[in-house]
Amino acid sequence: MEHYRTLRIFQKSPNSGVFHLNLNRQSQRNALSRDFFTEFPIAFQSLDQNPNASVILLSGTGDHFCSGIDINTLNSTADDSGDRGRSGEKLRRDIKFLQDAITAIERCRKPVIAAIKGACIGGADLGTLQRLPGIVGFGNAMELALTGRRFSGQEAKELGLVSRVFGSKEELDEGVRIIAEGIAAKSPLAVTGTKAVLLRSRDASLEQGLDYVATWNSAMLLSEDLREAVSAHLQKRKPTFSKL
Template sequence: MEHYKTLQVFQKFPSSGVFHINLNRPSQRNALSRDFFPEFSIALQSLDQNPNASVIVLSGTGDHFCSGIDIKTLNSFANDTGDRGRSGERLRRDIKYLQEAITAIERCRKPVIAAIKGACIGGGIDIVTACDIRYCSKDAFFSVKEVDMGLTADLGTLQRLPGIVGFGNAMELALTGRRFSGQEAKELGLVSRVFGSKEELDEGVKIIAEGLHMVG
Protein backbone atom coordinates (compact mmCIF):
# COMPACT_ATOMS: atom_id res chain seq x y z
CA MET A 1 0.00 0.00 0.00
CA GLU A 2 1.26 3.49 -0.87
CA HIS A 3 2.74 5.81 1.74
CA TYR A 4 1.12 9.24 2.03
CA LYS A 5 2.20 12.43 3.80
CA THR A 6 -1.32 13.56 4.73
CA LEU A 7 -3.35 10.33 4.86
CA GLN A 8 -3.45 6.91 6.45
CA VAL A 9 -5.00 4.18 4.30
CA PHE A 10 -5.52 0.85 6.03
CA GLN A 11 -7.71 -2.15 6.82
CA LYS A 12 -8.53 -2.84 10.46
CA PHE A 13 -9.12 -6.51 9.62
CA PRO A 14 -7.18 -8.19 6.76
CA SER A 15 -10.15 -10.30 5.69
CA SER A 16 -12.52 -7.32 5.58
CA GLY A 17 -13.54 -5.38 2.48
CA VAL A 18 -13.80 -2.22 4.60
CA PHE A 19 -10.89 0.18 4.00
CA HIS A 20 -10.21 3.32 6.00
CA ILE A 21 -8.86 6.66 4.83
CA ASN A 22 -7.86 8.90 7.73
CA LEU A 23 -6.92 12.54 7.27
CA ASN A 24 -3.62 12.44 9.11
CA ARG A 25 -2.36 15.82 10.31
CA PRO A 26 -3.69 15.69 13.89
CA SER A 27 -1.40 18.46 15.20
CA GLN A 28 -3.06 20.81 12.65
CA ARG A 29 -6.55 19.43 13.34
CA ASN A 30 -6.26 17.70 9.94
CA ALA A 31 -6.13 20.96 8.00
CA LEU A 32 -5.82 20.33 4.26
CA SER A 33 -2.37 21.07 2.86
CA ARG A 34 -1.37 21.22 -0.82
CA ASP A 35 -0.11 17.63 -0.55
CA PHE A 36 -3.54 16.42 0.55
CA PHE A 37 -5.33 17.10 -2.73
CA PRO A 38 -3.28 14.93 -5.12
CA GLU A 39 -2.85 12.27 -2.42
CA PHE A 40 -6.58 12.08 -1.74
CA SER A 41 -7.38 11.60 -5.43
CA ILE A 42 -4.75 8.87 -5.75
CA ALA A 43 -5.96 7.06 -2.60
CA LEU A 44 -9.59 7.06 -3.75
CA GLN A 45 -8.73 5.93 -7.27
CA SER A 46 -6.56 3.15 -5.85
CA LEU A 47 -9.36 1.86 -3.60
CA ASP A 48 -11.90 2.24 -6.39
CA GLN A 49 -9.77 -0.10 -8.53
CA ASN A 50 -8.97 -2.49 -5.66
CA PRO A 51 -11.18 -5.60 -6.01
CA ASN A 52 -10.73 -6.33 -2.29
CA ALA A 53 -12.23 -2.97 -1.25
CA SER A 54 -16.01 -2.76 -1.07
CA VAL A 55 -16.61 0.07 1.43
CA ILE A 56 -14.52 3.13 2.38
CA VAL A 57 -14.71 4.84 5.78
CA LEU A 58 -13.38 8.40 5.83
CA SER A 59 -12.35 9.87 9.18
CA GLY A 60 -9.68 11.97 10.89
CA THR A 61 -6.76 11.00 13.10
CA GLY A 62 -6.92 12.53 16.57
CA ASP A 63 -9.77 14.57 18.02
CA HIS A 64 -11.05 16.27 14.86
CA PHE A 65 -12.27 15.42 11.40
CA CYS A 66 -10.96 18.47 9.51
CA SER A 67 -10.43 22.16 10.32
CA GLY A 68 -10.52 23.26 6.67
CA ILE A 69 -7.86 24.27 4.18
CA ASP A 70 -4.48 25.11 5.72
CA ILE A 71 -3.82 28.87 5.83
CA LYS A 72 -0.45 28.35 4.09
CA THR A 73 -2.24 26.60 1.25
CA LEU A 74 -4.74 29.46 0.93
CA ASN A 75 -1.93 32.01 0.94
CA SER A 76 -0.13 30.15 -1.84
CA PHE A 77 -3.21 30.60 -4.02
CA ALA A 78 -3.45 34.29 -3.17
CA ASN A 79 -0.02 35.19 -4.60
CA ASP A 80 -0.68 37.96 -7.12
CA THR A 81 1.41 38.15 -10.30
CA GLY A 82 0.43 41.80 -10.82
CA ASP A 83 -1.54 40.90 -13.95
CA ARG A 84 -5.23 40.58 -13.05
CA GLY A 85 -6.01 38.39 -16.05
CA ARG A 86 -3.18 35.94 -15.38
CA SER A 87 -3.84 35.96 -11.63
CA GLY A 88 -7.51 35.22 -12.22
CA GLU A 89 -6.76 32.40 -14.63
CA ARG A 90 -4.23 30.88 -12.23
CA LEU A 91 -6.75 31.05 -9.39
CA ARG A 92 -9.40 29.42 -11.59
CA ARG A 93 -7.01 26.55 -12.40
CA ASP A 94 -6.02 26.17 -8.75
CA ILE A 95 -9.66 25.98 -7.61
CA LYS A 96 -10.50 23.45 -10.36
CA TYR A 97 -7.52 21.37 -9.21
CA LEU A 98 -8.78 21.35 -5.60
CA GLN A 99 -12.35 20.63 -6.72
CA GLU A 100 -11.19 17.55 -8.63
CA ALA A 101 -9.89 15.95 -5.42
CA ILE A 102 -13.26 16.37 -3.69
CA THR A 103 -15.18 15.21 -6.77
CA ALA A 104 -13.07 12.02 -6.67
CA ILE A 105 -15.32 10.94 -3.76
CA GLU A 106 -18.39 11.07 -6.00
CA ARG A 107 -16.58 9.30 -8.82
CA CYS A 108 -15.58 6.43 -6.55
CA ARG A 109 -17.82 3.42 -7.23
CA LYS A 110 -17.49 2.13 -3.66
CA PRO A 111 -19.74 3.65 -0.96
CA VAL A 112 -17.89 6.25 1.12
CA ILE A 113 -18.97 6.75 4.74
CA ALA A 114 -17.88 9.90 6.61
CA ALA A 115 -17.31 9.32 10.35
CA ILE A 116 -17.09 12.82 11.82
CA LYS A 117 -15.78 13.78 15.27
CA GLY A 118 -14.76 17.17 16.59
CA ALA A 119 -14.34 19.97 14.06
CA CYS A 120 -15.71 19.72 10.53
CA ILE A 121 -15.08 23.17 9.14
CA GLY A 122 -14.81 24.75 5.69
CA GLY A 123 -13.10 22.23 3.44
CA GLY A 124 -14.22 19.49 5.83
CA ILE A 125 -17.82 20.22 4.87
CA ASP A 126 -16.83 20.20 1.19
CA ILE A 127 -15.53 16.66 1.76
CA VAL A 128 -18.43 15.22 3.75
CA THR A 129 -21.13 16.61 1.44
CA ALA A 130 -19.56 14.53 -1.36
CA CYS A 131 -19.75 11.31 0.73
CA ASP A 132 -22.58 8.80 0.37
CA ILE A 133 -23.38 8.48 4.10
CA ARG A 134 -22.47 10.77 7.01
CA TYR A 135 -22.43 10.00 10.75
CA CYS A 136 -21.00 12.02 13.63
CA SER A 137 -20.29 11.82 17.33
CA LYS A 138 -22.04 14.05 19.87
CA ASP A 139 -18.97 16.29 20.20
CA ALA A 140 -18.88 17.11 16.45
CA PHE A 141 -19.38 20.69 15.33
CA PHE A 142 -19.66 22.18 11.86
CA SER A 143 -19.17 25.51 10.12
CA VAL A 144 -19.19 26.68 6.50
CA LYS A 145 -16.36 28.97 7.51
CA GLU A 146 -15.27 30.53 4.22
CA VAL A 147 -17.44 33.64 4.65
CA ASP A 148 -15.40 34.68 7.71
CA MET A 149 -12.28 34.70 5.51
CA GLY A 150 -13.87 36.62 2.65
CA LEU A 151 -14.02 33.47 0.50
CA THR A 152 -16.66 31.46 -1.31
CA ALA A 153 -17.18 27.80 -0.38
CA ASP A 154 -15.88 26.86 -3.83
CA LEU A 155 -14.91 23.20 -3.45
CA GLY A 156 -18.42 21.80 -3.63
CA THR A 157 -20.35 22.88 -0.53
CA LEU A 158 -22.49 25.44 -2.36
CA GLN A 159 -23.29 22.87 -5.05
CA ARG A 160 -23.96 19.87 -2.78
CA LEU A 161 -25.22 21.24 0.54
CA PRO A 162 -28.56 22.62 -0.78
CA GLY A 163 -29.48 19.16 -2.05
CA ILE A 164 -28.83 17.73 1.42
CA VAL A 165 -30.25 20.34 3.83
CA GLY A 166 -32.41 22.47 1.51
CA PHE A 167 -31.57 25.72 -0.27
CA GLY A 168 -32.67 28.09 2.51
CA ASN A 169 -30.75 26.23 5.23
CA ALA A 170 -27.65 25.98 3.05
CA MET A 171 -27.66 29.71 2.29
CA GLU A 172 -28.12 30.62 5.95
CA LEU A 173 -25.19 28.42 6.98
CA ALA A 174 -22.98 29.68 4.15
CA LEU A 175 -23.74 33.39 4.63
CA THR A 176 -23.44 33.44 8.43
CA GLY A 177 -20.60 30.92 8.79
CA ARG A 178 -22.08 30.07 12.18
CA ARG A 179 -21.05 27.01 14.14
CA PHE A 180 -23.69 24.29 14.54
CA SER A 181 -23.75 21.09 16.55
CA GLY A 182 -23.92 17.45 15.57
CA GLN A 183 -27.53 17.36 16.79
CA GLU A 184 -28.48 20.28 14.55
CA ALA A 185 -26.62 18.60 11.68
CA LYS A 186 -28.90 15.60 12.25
CA GLU A 187 -32.01 17.78 12.32
CA LEU A 188 -30.93 19.44 9.05
CA GLY A 189 -30.25 16.07 7.44
CA LEU A 190 -26.50 16.64 7.03
CA VAL A 191 -25.81 13.51 9.09
CA SER A 192 -27.98 10.41 9.40
CA ARG A 193 -27.17 9.64 13.03
CA VAL A 194 -25.38 11.13 16.04
CA PHE A 195 -23.48 8.70 18.27
CA GLY A 196 -22.97 9.40 21.97
CA SER A 197 -19.16 9.26 21.89
CA LYS A 198 -16.22 8.79 19.53
CA GLU A 199 -15.98 5.17 20.62
CA GLU A 200 -19.66 4.59 19.85
CA LEU A 201 -19.18 6.29 16.48
CA ASP A 202 -16.29 3.99 15.61
CA GLU A 203 -18.19 0.89 16.68
CA GLY A 204 -21.43 1.93 14.98
CA VAL A 205 -19.73 2.79 11.69
CA LYS A 206 -17.81 -0.49 11.83
CA ILE A 207 -21.07 -2.45 12.08
CA ILE A 208 -22.72 -0.45 9.29
CA ALA A 209 -19.67 -0.68 6.99
CA GLU A 210 -19.32 -4.42 7.54
CA GLY A 211 -23.04 -4.81 6.80
CA LEU A 212 -22.62 -2.95 3.50
CA HIS A 213 -19.60 -5.12 2.69
CA MET A 214 -21.63 -8.29 3.26
CA VAL A 215 -24.45 -6.98 1.03
CA GLY A 216 -21.91 -6.00 -1.64
Protein backbone atom coordinates in the same frame (compact mmCIF):
# COMPACT_ATOMS: atom_id res chain seq x y z
CA MET B 1 0.08 0.32 0.18
CA GLU B 2 1.12 3.70 -1.16
CA HIS B 3 2.86 6.15 1.17
CA TYR B 4 1.08 9.45 1.82
CA ARG B 5 2.16 12.55 3.71
CA THR B 6 -1.36 13.63 4.72
CA LEU B 7 -3.38 10.41 4.68
CA ARG B 8 -3.34 6.90 6.08
CA ILE B 9 -5.04 3.85 4.57
CA PHE B 10 -5.43 0.62 6.52
CA GLN B 11 -7.67 -2.33 7.32
CA LYS B 12 -8.55 -3.26 10.88
CA SER B 13 -9.16 -6.82 9.73
CA PRO B 14 -7.30 -8.38 6.77
CA ASN B 15 -10.43 -10.31 5.76
CA SER B 16 -12.69 -7.27 5.83
CA GLY B 17 -13.80 -5.34 2.77
CA VAL B 18 -13.85 -2.16 4.89
CA PHE B 19 -10.85 0.11 4.28
CA HIS B 20 -10.11 3.06 6.58
CA LEU B 21 -8.95 6.35 5.06
CA ASN B 22 -7.69 8.78 7.72
CA LEU B 23 -6.94 12.46 7.38
CA ASN B 24 -3.54 12.25 9.06
CA ARG B 25 -2.17 15.66 10.06
CA GLN B 26 -3.01 15.45 13.75
CA SER B 27 -0.65 18.24 14.82
CA GLN B 28 -2.52 20.62 12.45
CA ARG B 29 -5.94 19.18 13.39
CA ASN B 30 -6.05 17.63 9.90
CA ALA B 31 -6.07 20.96 8.08
CA LEU B 32 -6.21 20.48 4.31
CA SER B 33 -2.76 21.21 2.88
CA ARG B 34 -1.64 21.38 -0.72
CA ASP B 35 -0.31 17.83 -0.38
CA PHE B 36 -3.76 16.69 0.75
CA PHE B 37 -5.40 17.99 -2.41
CA THR B 38 -2.83 16.11 -4.49
CA GLU B 39 -3.02 12.87 -2.50
CA PHE B 40 -6.76 12.63 -1.78
CA PRO B 41 -7.87 11.83 -5.35
CA ILE B 42 -4.93 9.45 -5.79
CA ALA B 43 -5.98 7.57 -2.66
CA PHE B 44 -9.57 7.28 -3.84
CA GLN B 45 -8.49 6.11 -7.28
CA SER B 46 -6.34 3.45 -5.62
CA LEU B 47 -9.21 2.25 -3.43
CA ASP B 48 -11.59 2.34 -6.40
CA GLN B 49 -9.32 -0.06 -8.30
CA ASN B 50 -8.63 -2.31 -5.29
CA PRO B 51 -10.89 -5.39 -5.60
CA ASN B 52 -10.51 -6.07 -1.87
CA ALA B 53 -12.05 -2.69 -0.95
CA SER B 54 -15.84 -2.74 -0.73
CA VAL B 55 -16.51 0.22 1.59
CA ILE B 56 -14.37 3.20 2.61
CA LEU B 57 -14.54 4.72 6.10
CA LEU B 58 -13.32 8.33 6.08
CA SER B 59 -12.23 9.79 9.42
CA GLY B 60 -9.63 12.04 11.04
CA THR B 61 -6.80 11.14 13.41
CA GLY B 62 -6.74 12.82 16.80
CA ASP B 63 -9.53 14.76 18.48
CA HIS B 64 -11.00 16.45 15.39
CA PHE B 65 -12.15 15.42 11.93
CA CYS B 66 -10.84 18.48 10.09
CA SER B 67 -9.99 22.11 10.90
CA GLY B 68 -10.63 23.35 7.36
CA ILE B 69 -8.32 24.47 4.61
CA ASP B 70 -4.70 25.19 5.56
CA ILE B 71 -3.93 28.91 5.23
CA ASN B 72 -0.75 28.02 3.35
CA THR B 73 -2.90 26.31 0.72
CA LEU B 74 -4.70 29.59 0.12
CA ASN B 75 -1.40 31.50 0.01
CA SER B 76 -0.06 29.09 -2.63
CA THR B 77 -2.78 30.19 -5.04
CA ALA B 78 -1.45 33.76 -5.14
CA ASP B 79 0.09 34.99 -8.38
CA ASP B 80 2.35 38.03 -8.34
CA SER B 81 2.80 38.28 -12.10
CA GLY B 82 0.98 41.62 -12.19
CA ASP B 83 -1.13 40.52 -15.16
CA ARG B 84 -4.76 40.48 -14.00
CA GLY B 85 -5.86 38.16 -16.77
CA ARG B 86 -3.12 35.62 -16.14
CA SER B 87 -3.58 35.85 -12.38
CA GLY B 88 -7.29 35.17 -12.78
CA GLU B 89 -6.68 32.26 -15.12
CA LYS B 90 -4.20 30.68 -12.69
CA LEU B 91 -6.57 31.17 -9.76
CA ARG B 92 -9.38 29.48 -11.68
CA ARG B 93 -7.13 26.50 -12.44
CA ASP B 94 -6.12 26.29 -8.79
CA ILE B 95 -9.75 26.38 -7.60
CA LYS B 96 -10.69 23.66 -10.09
CA PHE B 97 -7.75 21.60 -8.81
CA LEU B 98 -8.98 21.91 -5.22
CA GLN B 99 -12.58 21.15 -6.22
CA ASP B 100 -11.48 18.08 -8.15
CA ALA B 101 -9.97 16.51 -5.03
CA ILE B 102 -13.30 16.68 -3.17
CA THR B 103 -15.23 15.36 -6.18
CA ALA B 104 -13.00 12.27 -5.99
CA ILE B 105 -15.37 10.96 -3.29
CA GLU B 106 -18.18 10.86 -5.84
CA ARG B 107 -16.02 9.52 -8.67
CA CYS B 108 -14.99 6.54 -6.54
CA ARG B 109 -17.34 3.63 -7.28
CA LYS B 110 -17.16 2.37 -3.69
CA PRO B 111 -19.47 3.85 -1.02
CA VAL B 112 -17.82 6.26 1.43
CA ILE B 113 -18.95 6.66 5.05
CA ALA B 114 -17.69 9.71 6.97
CA ALA B 115 -17.15 9.08 10.69
CA ILE B 116 -16.89 12.59 12.15
CA LYS B 117 -15.58 13.25 15.65
CA GLY B 118 -14.89 16.69 17.10
CA ALA B 119 -14.68 19.72 14.86
CA CYS B 120 -15.59 19.57 11.17
CA ILE B 121 -14.78 22.93 9.60
CA GLY B 122 -15.17 24.01 5.98
CA GLY B 123 -12.71 25.91 3.83
CA ALA B 124 -12.89 27.84 0.60
CA ASP B 125 -15.92 26.85 -1.46
CA LEU B 126 -15.10 23.50 -3.02
CA GLY B 127 -18.64 22.38 -3.82
CA THR B 128 -20.58 23.21 -0.67
CA LEU B 129 -22.87 25.76 -2.30
CA GLN B 130 -23.60 23.30 -5.10
CA ARG B 131 -24.24 20.20 -2.95
CA LEU B 132 -25.63 21.50 0.35
CA PRO B 133 -29.06 22.72 -0.90
CA GLY B 134 -29.88 19.25 -2.17
CA ILE B 135 -29.06 17.78 1.24
CA VAL B 136 -30.48 20.23 3.78
CA GLY B 137 -32.84 22.29 1.60
CA PHE B 138 -32.32 25.66 -0.04
CA GLY B 139 -33.36 27.80 2.92
CA ASN B 140 -31.18 25.97 5.43
CA ALA B 141 -28.23 26.02 3.04
CA MET B 142 -28.63 29.76 2.50
CA GLU B 143 -28.74 30.45 6.25
CA LEU B 144 -25.74 28.25 7.07
CA ALA B 145 -23.68 29.64 4.20
CA LEU B 146 -24.42 33.31 4.94
CA THR B 147 -23.91 33.10 8.70
CA GLY B 148 -21.01 30.62 8.73
CA ARG B 149 -22.16 29.72 12.24
CA ARG B 150 -21.21 26.69 14.28
CA PHE B 151 -23.81 23.98 14.84
CA SER B 152 -23.88 20.74 16.79
CA GLY B 153 -23.92 17.17 15.59
CA GLN B 154 -27.53 16.88 16.75
CA GLU B 155 -28.56 19.87 14.64
CA ALA B 156 -26.65 18.38 11.72
CA LYS B 157 -28.80 15.26 12.19
CA GLU B 158 -32.00 17.32 12.27
CA LEU B 159 -30.95 19.09 9.07
CA GLY B 160 -30.22 15.79 7.33
CA LEU B 161 -26.53 16.62 6.96
CA VAL B 162 -25.55 13.49 8.89
CA SER B 163 -27.56 10.29 9.18
CA ARG B 164 -26.77 9.31 12.78
CA VAL B 165 -25.33 10.83 15.97
CA PHE B 166 -23.47 8.85 18.62
CA GLY B 167 -22.76 9.64 22.26
CA SER B 168 -19.07 8.70 22.30
CA LYS B 169 -16.09 7.83 20.11
CA GLU B 170 -16.56 4.16 20.99
CA GLU B 171 -20.23 4.22 19.99
CA LEU B 172 -19.34 6.03 16.76
CA ASP B 173 -16.69 3.46 15.84
CA GLU B 174 -18.99 0.54 16.56
CA GLY B 175 -21.95 2.14 14.78
CA VAL B 176 -20.12 2.88 11.56
CA ARG B 177 -18.41 -0.53 11.69
CA ILE B 178 -21.78 -2.28 11.71
CA ILE B 179 -23.05 -0.15 8.82
CA ALA B 180 -19.86 -0.61 6.78
CA GLU B 181 -19.64 -4.37 7.34
CA GLY B 182 -23.30 -4.67 6.35
CA ILE B 183 -22.69 -2.88 3.06
CA ALA B 184 -19.50 -4.84 2.42
CA ALA B 185 -21.46 -8.12 2.66
CA LYS B 186 -23.79 -7.12 -0.18
CA SER B 187 -23.36 -7.56 -3.92
CA PRO B 188 -20.59 -5.20 -5.09
CA LEU B 189 -22.37 -4.79 -8.42
CA ALA B 190 -25.55 -3.72 -6.65
CA VAL B 191 -23.72 -1.39 -4.25
CA THR B 192 -21.65 0.40 -6.89
CA GLY B 193 -24.66 0.57 -9.19
CA THR B 194 -26.83 2.10 -6.49
CA LYS B 195 -24.25 4.80 -5.80
CA ALA B 196 -23.84 5.57 -9.50
CA VAL B 197 -27.59 5.77 -10.16
CA LEU B 198 -28.26 7.95 -7.11
CA LEU B 199 -25.55 10.42 -8.10
CA ARG B 200 -26.77 10.59 -11.71
CA SER B 201 -30.40 10.97 -10.62
CA ARG B 202 -29.48 13.84 -8.29
CA ASP B 203 -28.56 16.01 -11.27
CA ALA B 204 -31.18 14.71 -13.72
CA SER B 205 -34.91 14.98 -14.26
CA LEU B 206 -37.13 12.10 -13.16
CA GLU B 207 -37.46 10.87 -16.74
CA GLN B 208 -33.70 11.03 -17.30
CA GLY B 209 -33.09 9.18 -14.02
CA LEU B 210 -35.53 6.42 -14.93
CA ASP B 211 -33.92 6.06 -18.34
CA TYR B 212 -30.45 5.87 -16.80
CA VAL B 213 -31.38 3.16 -14.29
CA ALA B 214 -33.08 1.16 -17.03
CA THR B 215 -29.93 1.33 -19.16
CA TRP B 216 -27.72 0.49 -16.16
CA ASN B 217 -29.82 -2.52 -15.19
CA SER B 218 -29.97 -3.80 -18.75
CA ALA B 219 -26.18 -4.16 -18.56
CA MET B 220 -25.64 -5.16 -14.92
CA LEU B 221 -28.77 -6.81 -13.49
CA LEU B 222 -28.44 -10.31 -14.95
CA SER B 223 -25.29 -11.32 -13.12
CA GLU B 224 -23.88 -14.08 -10.95
CA ASP B 225 -24.55 -11.79 -7.98
CA LEU B 226 -28.30 -11.94 -8.68
CA ARG B 227 -28.24 -15.72 -8.98
CA GLU B 228 -26.23 -16.02 -5.75
CA ALA B 229 -28.59 -13.67 -3.88
CA VAL B 230 -31.65 -15.67 -4.93
CA SER B 231 -29.97 -19.00 -4.18
CA ALA B 232 -28.81 -17.85 -0.73
CA HIS B 233 -32.30 -16.61 0.10
CA LEU B 234 -33.90 -19.93 -0.87
CA GLN B 235 -31.26 -21.90 1.04
CA LYS B 236 -31.48 -19.61 4.07
CA ARG B 237 -27.74 -18.84 4.10
CA LYS B 238 -25.54 -15.79 3.74
CA PRO B 239 -24.62 -15.01 0.13
CA THR B 240 -21.02 -15.01 -1.04
CA PHE B 241 -20.20 -12.59 -3.83
CA SER B 242 -17.14 -12.37 -6.06
CA LYS B 243 -14.93 -9.29 -5.79
CA LEU B 244 -15.39 -6.48 -8.25
